[in-house]
């Protein structure tokens with residue numbers, strides 16, 4: 374019995390020392406559940422850079438894409454809970470629990486919440502060959518298409534999927550959805566004319582809109598955006614889709630059971646990164662707003678995600694879309 378206590382004490386001490394030493398010169402891996410070059414990846418790479426100094430170690434990005442983020446999310450849920458593997462993902466954390474009948478993780482019990490990063494509006498964009506000059510003409514074209522319009526997305530559970538779902542519901546129009554592993558490959562196909570439409574974060578679409586490589590039909594905020602390249606794009610609300618509003622948020626997570634001192638170190642570093650002027654400037658140039666409110670606190674982050682599950686759950690259920 375005495376020996377058992379002694380062993381337990383050594384184990385606790387060892388964990389304590391490890392947590393104390395974190396990050397002990399080892400790199401931290403940020404898993405991004407979407408393809409490289411897309412909006413989630415861009416936020417992750419910018420954040421990785423801003424985190425390195427306050428965290429005191431290298432932060433590398435690992436794109437584990439597919440199945441609307443659920444493969445990457447599951448990878449982190451199963452990863453060693455030592456702080457060296459983290460997840461950076463978006464609203465999919467709140468939509469996948471509603472959309473998937475079975476998920477290999479539980480969004481409430483398999484993760485430690487580490488704080489939120491940014492809010493990003495979306496844009497509805499079309500291939501350059503589209504004749505529609507504005508949203509009204511686009512809407513007419515869609516209603517005459519008989520479901521043949523190809524709408525890209527990053528899989529069931531992605532932000533582009535959510536936006537597309539709400540868009541089809543509002544228009545009462547069916548479209549043919551084309552899933553990708555992220556919206557980097559989707560926007561490449563849109564520019565090439567292989568698909569017709571895509572709803573994606575401004576962090577991925579701003580430069581293509583500015584360069585005239587895609588057509589912009591609307592933004593998903595109630596007010597027009599102030600980013601120079603986007604300020605002349607009408608809101609979908611003002612174009613007739615009353616109340617249409619989708620903002621995509623990103624957050625940071627660790628596997629459940631990561632030691633508290635490690636979580637605190639990461640959350641402290643995140644708060645420093647979110648105040649980094651370079652990080653803020655880069656995000657703002659792409660229409661994103663860096664979070665500067667109580668949602669940087671883990672408990673508030675979790676509460677917010679739970680409220681998003683409650684908000685989107687009924688809408689998604691009403692649309693009757695499920696994945697296995």
Ligand code: ASP
Pocket residue numbers: 407408411412413414526527530531532533534554555556557573574
């Ligand atoms: N923007 C994508 C989405 O629709 C994901 C990505 O490629 O980052 O969720």
